[in-house]
Amino acid sequence: MVSQQELKSIFPSFEDSLIDELANASDCKTFKDGTLLMKTGQYIRSTMIVLDGLVKVFREDEEGNEYFMYFIEPGQACALSMVCSSTQDTSELTAVAVGDIEVLTVPLSKMDELMAKYTDWYQFVLRTYRKRFEELLVTIDHIAFRNxxxxxxxxxxxxxxxxxxxxxxxxxxxxxxxxxxxxxxxxxxxxxxxxxxxxxxxxxxxxxxxxxxxxxx
Structure with missing residues (x-):
């Protein structure tokens, strides 16, 4: 279990009660470099927040061709896992650990509760959606308009x-x-x-x- 002190250092704006709930309801997991964390077509049961290390997210087609999309850095969450876990859809992207990493997994059952209960968490989710959307727009621009x-x-x-x-x-x-x-x-x-x-x-x-x-x- 991740400590309240560690979470507070990563999310200093979160109120103490939210930190306590995250620490008690979530699982802290470590993965080795190159570990496949999420793959296309997979059902997602929890939201992943990176505590330490780096996660690379890319798009993969039916023939196995890949295209890099973005990185998830410490203190950031996987927006796709938030969407897919709440809608019970499958993933459209693949995620891999870059180096050894530590992540916090928030179960689906806790997501809606935290959204309704804490403004800090609600704003965090919205910022995550917006950041990933903006990154995807930049990536699309480079694919469509750049050499x-x-x-x-x-x-x-x-x-x-x-x-x-x-x-x-x-x-x-x-x-x-x-x-x-x-x-x-x-x-x-x-x-x-x-x-x-x-x-x-x-x-x-x-x-x-x-x-x-x-x-x-």
């Missing part, structure tokens, strides 16, 4: 921010898979960024040397 070089830069910046690290531990093939592109295209674009001095290409990772040089000109 692959711009989409790659957007992806690198977002991953750097999510990981809070200049080292992105992904191969060109893995990045290509998440952007629904080919390894050859991503490798060619990465070499251009390396020639500009924006990145350093390693065997199984990319290091961002100068983020100001990432923008494609």
């Amino acid at each position: 692959m070089d711009e989409r790659l830069v957007f992806y690198l910046k977002k991953t750097q921010k999510g990981l809070k690290s200049n080292i992105i531990p992904l191969t060109h093939a893995e990045i290509a898979n998440e952007l629904n592109s080919s390894r050859e295209v991503i490798t060619r674009l990465m070499k251009k960024l390396a020639e500009k001095g924006a990145v350093k290409l390693n065997r199984n990772s990319v290091e961002i040397i100068d983020a100001t040089l990432l923008d494609v000109t």
